[in-house]
Amino acid sequence: MEKYYIVDSSILPESFDKVIQARELLETGKSSNVSEAVKVVGISRGTYYKYKDLVFLPDDNMTDRKALISMMLNHEQGILSKVLAIISETNASILTINQNIPIHNIASVVISIDISHLTGTVDDLMDTLKQTNDINNVQLISVE
16 A cells, blocks of 8 residues: 655655646646756656655645445435435535435435535544444445
């Protein structure tokens, strides 16, 4: 599993910042090729290729976090509303809901949520859902 760190740029080699600058020149079209971009920022092509896929600036998309939760709900009136209320209380936003028809009085539900502004942790949310009556087999499928 890869590890990622958030560090102050003052402790990193200057070449990391230059790799990011070169990538921005290429992405914006200010440089038409790698040779031109690395010449402008003052690094070698080798340095650029070594780090181009490893160093990034945080952007707006990196602050968006999403989670996918699967659960089985008893086919009782108001259970899905209860799930939505629990999620809403944590400041998470519902993105999508996929509920299958109940079979043997149990419905499979998959909910994707935006957890960018989540109060507490995803584990706290999962524990609350697991402890709620009529909500079973709660699983965190993925977190982005």
